[in-house]
Amino acid sequence: MNQIETLVRKAEGEVNEASTLKALQEMQVRYLGRHGEFTALLRAIGGLPAEEKPAFGKALNEAKARLENIIEARRAALRKEDETRRHAAEPQDLTMPGRRMRAGLPHVLSQAADRIKAALIGLGFELIETPELELVKYNFTALNYPPDHPAMDDQDTFYVDDDHVMRTHTTPFQGRVFEERRPPFRIFTIGRCFRNEAVDRTHHHTFHQVDAFMVDEGVSMAHLRGTLGAFARAMFGPSVTVRFRPDYFPFVEPGVDFAISCPFCEGEGCVVCKRSGWIELGGAGMVHPDILENYDIDTDRYTGFAFGLGVERIPIMRYRIDDLRLFMENDLRFLEQFQA
Amino acid sequence: MKLTVEWLKEFVRTDAAADEIGHTLTMLGMELERMEESPLGPVLDFKVTPNRGDCLSVLGVARELCAKDAARYRPTDLMRECVNGFALGDEEETAVGAGVEVLDPDLCPRYGARLFRGLAPAQSSERIQGRLLACGMRPINVIVDMTNYVMLELGQPLHAFDLDLLAGSKVVVRRPRPGETLKTLDGIERKLGPDMLMICDADRPVAVAGVMGGEDSEVSGSTKNLLLESAHFDPRSIRRTRKALGLSTDASYRFERYVDPEGVVRALNRFALLVRKDTGTEPVNGVLDVYARPPERKPAKVRPSRWNLVLGVEVPEAAAATGLQALGCRVTEENGSLVATPPSWRADLRREDDFVEEIGRLWGYEKIPESLPIGSTLQGGETPEPALTSRVKRAMLRLGFTEVINHTFGDLSPLDADGERVRLRNPVAPESALLRCSLLPGLAACAARNRGRPLFLFEAGKVFLNGREFPALGFLMSGRLLEEHWENKESPAADLAAAKGMVDLLGELLRRPFEFQANDDKRFHRHRQAKVLAGGRELGLFGQVLPEVADGLHVREDAMMGELDLEAILSVPEATPRYRPISPFPAIRRDMAMAISSKVPYSELESAVREAAGETLERIWLFDVYEGEGIEQGKHSLGIAMLLRHPERTLTDEEANDVRERAFRALEALGATRR
Numbered sequence A: 001m002n003q004i005e006t007l008v009r010k011a012e013g014e015v016n017e018a019s020t021l022k023a024l025q026e027m028q029v030r031y032l033g034r035h036g037e038f039t040a041l042l043r044a045i046g047g048l049p050a051e052e053k054p055a056f057g058k059a060l061n062e063a064k065a066r067l068e069n070i071i072e073a074r075r076a077a078l079r080k081e082d083e084t085r086r087h088a089a090e091p092q093d094l095t096m097p098g099r100r101m102r103a104g105l106p107h108v109l110s111q112a113a114d115r116i117k118a119a120l121i122g123l124g125f126e127l128i129e130t131p132e133l134e135l136v137k138y139n140f141t142a143l144n145y146p147p148d149h150p151a152m153d154d155q156d157t158f159y160v161d162d163d164h165v166m167r168t169h170t171t172p173f174q175g176r177v178f179e180e181r182r183p184p185f186r187i188f189t190i191g192r193c194f195r196n197e198a199v200d201r202t203h204h205h206t207f208h209q210v211d212a213f214m215v216d217e218g219v220s221m222a223h224l225r226g227t228l229g230a231f232a233r234a235m236f237g238p239s240v241t242v243r244f245r246p247d248y249f250p251f252v253e254p255g256v257d258f259a260i261s262c263p264f265c266e267g268e269g270c271v272v273c274k275r276s277g278w279i280e281l282g283g284a285g286m287v288h289p290d291i292l293e294n295y296d297i298d299t300d301r302y303t304g305f306a307f308g309l310g311v312e313r314i315p316i317m318r319y320r321i322d323d324l325r326l327f328m329e330n331d332l333r334f335l336e337q338f339q340a
Numbered sequence B: 001m002k003l004t005v006e007w008l009k010e011f012v013r014t015d016a017a018a019d020e021i022g023h024t025l026t027m028l029g030m031e032l033e034r035m036e037e038s039p040l041g042p043v044l045d046f047k048v049t050p051n052r053g054d055c056l057s058v059l060g061v062a063r064e065l066c067a068k069d070a071a072r073y074r075p076t077d078l079m080r081e082c083v084n085g086f087a088l089g090d091e092e093e094t095a096v097g098a099g100v101e102v103l104d105p106d107l108c109p110r111y112g113a114r115l116f117r118g119l120a121p122a123q124s125s126e127r128i129q130g131r132l133l134a135c136g137m138r139p140i141n142v143i144v145d146m147t148n149y150v151m152l153e154l155g156q157p158l159h160a161f162d163l164d165l166l167a168g169s170k171v172v173v174r175r176p177r178p179g180e181t182l183k184t185l186d187g188i189e190r191k192l193g194p195d196m197l198m199i200c201d202a203d204r205p206v207a208v209a210g211v212m213g214g215e216d217s218e219v220s221g222s223t224k225n226l227l228l229e230s231a232h233f234d235p236r237s238i239r240r241t242r243k244a245l246g247l248s249t250d251a252s253y254r255f256e257r258y259v260d261p262e263g264v265v266r267a268l269n270r271f272a273l274l275v276r277k278d279t280g281t282e283p284v285n286g287v288l289d290v291y292a293r294p295p296e297r298k299p300a301k302v303r304p305s306r307w308n309l310v311l312g313v314e315v316p317e318a319a320a321a322t323g324l325q326a327l328g329c330r331v332t333e334e335n336g337s338l339v340a341t342p343p344s345w346r347a348d349l350r351r352e353d354d355f356v357e358e359i360g361r362l363w364g365y366e367k368i369p370e371s372l373p374i375g376s377t378l379q380g381g382e383t384p385e386p387a388l389t390s391r392v393k394r395a396m397l398r399l400g401f402t403e404v405i406n407h408t409f410g411d412l413s414p415l416d417a418d419g420e421r422v423r424l425r426n427p428v429a430p431e432s433a434l435l436r437c438s439l440l441p442g443l444a445a446c447a448a449r450n451r452g453r454p455l456f457l458f459e460a461g462k463v464f465l466n467g468r469e470f471p472a473l474g475f476l477m478s479g480r481l482l483e484e485h486w487e488n489k490e491s492p493a494a495d496l497a498a499a500k501g502m503v504d505l506l507g508e509l510l511r512r513p514f515e516f517q518a519n520d521d522k523r524f525h526r527h528r529q530a531k532v533l534a535g536g537r538e539l540g541l542f543g544q545v546l547p548e549v550a551d552g553l554h555v556r557e558d559a560m561m562g563e564l565d566l567e568a569i570l571s572v573p574e575a576t577p578r579y580r581p582i583s584p585f586p587a588i589r590r591d592m593a594m595a596i597s598s599k600v601p602y603s604e605l606e607s608a609v610r611e612a613a614g615e616t617l618e619r620i621w622l623f624d625v626y627e628g629e630g631i632e633q634g635k636h637s638l639g640i641a642m643l644l645r646h647p648e649r650t651l652t653d654e655e656a657n658d659v660r661e662r663a664f665r666a667l668e669a670l671g672a673t674r675r
């Protein structure tokens, strides 16, 4: 029994002397571990008379528990000391820069394109991709552009040869769809277009468009207006409405230009809408019956609508960007302004 | 086109203010671009779409306003006179003193003329001059001014010839003979193509029909007698001719957009009336009028069911009929449908839906409600090609890259891929004539533009090579992998291993495990490049650009660049992950250090270890590579770590040591010695 008491006292003395958590941990192993001194004492129990064994075992367990408490108390004290010392040695300055990981940044035009995609996919449209280097057949002929017609004037075209052009709009995807599918369908595309124009702040020979169209039974201009309304509200907020005014594109009849009520001033008039309360967004209309007939689609059974708009317009309006050329200059000082 | 409001009000009676008129024009399809002030009051500057040549005049605009809102805009007496052709009463007679012969009636369906004697080219009245100035035209003399005035008012271009300068006092409308040329009013000697229509006198061409007059027959200070031309020419031929000559005039602009063939004599009459008023000169009695091909106007059936369906709003039949009539159509009713015949000035109204548009336009698009299409329920989504591009972009963003978008057009670059290129016939500049065959030159330009900072850039876009247009992914890595920070000044710069790690991870994100092979592309460092493959297909490459190439492009010498063919990636089937149970038992790490010939590829060592270790090997990685002191020449020392774990129980130390022993023996079989 005295052995136990002696051991506890010796241990207690050492524990209270321990000056680091590491030393304390070592002590704990030395006394209470699997090969520690208390385990050694326990082995001595074998040599005792049978009647003394229970009392010895009980005293040993109590002593162990006592020592564990002493060690825990010492550990708590040491932790506290440690912390106090650390705080004193490491003054905290949260204004110093943190260590940052690299975050990928989508191009501002991709951000706009992604929003457009999400809105149109939500309205049941399917995204397809068609060539940038396009056949004259799809870019003009199949879209009802009459040869030698003034409608070609705003389509200054880059030619590769007599049959191939850089697409001047994304609309040629219509002909490719008509050749491969039968109605009903709702399809859209987004991509680069090219026009042979002098480059300045507001013009570029390369720009991006989105074009969508649907053909089904009973499709009307009301559906066009409803779809554009839903699309515009997805893009610009819940209060936006759509206005049509007559316009002309050879591939639609009737043809309209569509504008949205200015989401930036709620129609009051501001710089973005040039004080008019309306922002012209793109062209639209009912798919021309000439085109449907060219692809053997019964125009009495099927009608369709189509619309298109420029992608650059969206960040230009939203962020008040005043120079179209910036989009493809890729200066990170520009791109990094539009985190996503 | 510019018109003064006061001129318009000569044709329509209205109390609408200028901006209200402007708004009405916009809602009719003639977008008001701006409103100007002039000494004659407000000027409307509006756009006319190319299908509506008939609106390029006061008359046309007045007609549209009256059709849109008959209560607000009423025709004046002058408008009624105009509709009646400003008749002088002598139109049935043939003028004496000159002749007109049309040899090509297809290109000139109608040619009319009036003759004037003793009309001196004095200044025109202030009223005429004022209107021309306000509408953006320069007054010259009464003859030229009146032709312009009538063109603005009625849309019919007129041309005045000095009658005394026309050989044989004769106009012949024909195509040029071989070798004929013409000096136009702008003083340029023009070569004439065989398809151009010419106005000639008895001997030679005197004007390019519908485009520009000739210098030799021009009205001058000494002109006394006039032949005034008013004609209808084939719009396509005018367009081809003026494009071939590189000329565009107010006359050709209108002829290209269709001029009313029925308005030919009216314009001659209007000119005569205005000249009489301003100068007192009377025209020679009678007209010269060769009307070989009057236009055919076919009636179209216009069904109420059709316009209600297409417009999505009910327009009463009476309103539809009234509207079409107000636009000049002849309208009858037949079995519950309208039968509409368009007026002579509307060549654009051909089929039912053309009339439906007119009905909707006049009824007002603002009355069309919003509704969403019902019927077939369709699933929106992305087809595989754009879906893969989107996914690759997302993957690159996850890998910390910034997206750039570069031009399709460019010049030759040392970073171009080898192969057949596409060249533009009419580039904006000679250095923008080639379609890009690789995304690398654009990325290098981005790196040069943003020099002086770490760059991790990518672009996903179309490239054009060897007759293919296909989507590609290009990337550039240059500079420190981690942002510079006061606690970590020694972050390594992007190198071949970083590029390989990135591409490898990209393959994982796309669920198409990539393989890598040595490569020998001339754009890259011989030993610092790799070919990327998957499923046996070559997908692309990456590497460190040659120093001389990098230097020429102002890119950091240690920049890593690469490019992958997304179409090729799409053709590699995507792996579907299969779930494996997760072992709850603890893992044991065992390390192996060895020396081995540098010629033995690491992949061989790894597969040997995998095979020897068996199912308890969870992960294997290379944690150390060393060569130099203490290692034999031609060898290096490698440290390979294994993480071992048993799926069903706790692995013992002895078992782990056994695995290591087996692995070591497999490595020794490949020539490794333990260290």
Ligand SMILES: [Zn+2]
Pocket (backbone or CB within 6 Å): A262, A263, A264, A265, A266, A267, A268, A269, A270, A271, A272, A273, A274, A275, A277, A278
């Ligand atoms: Zn606004």
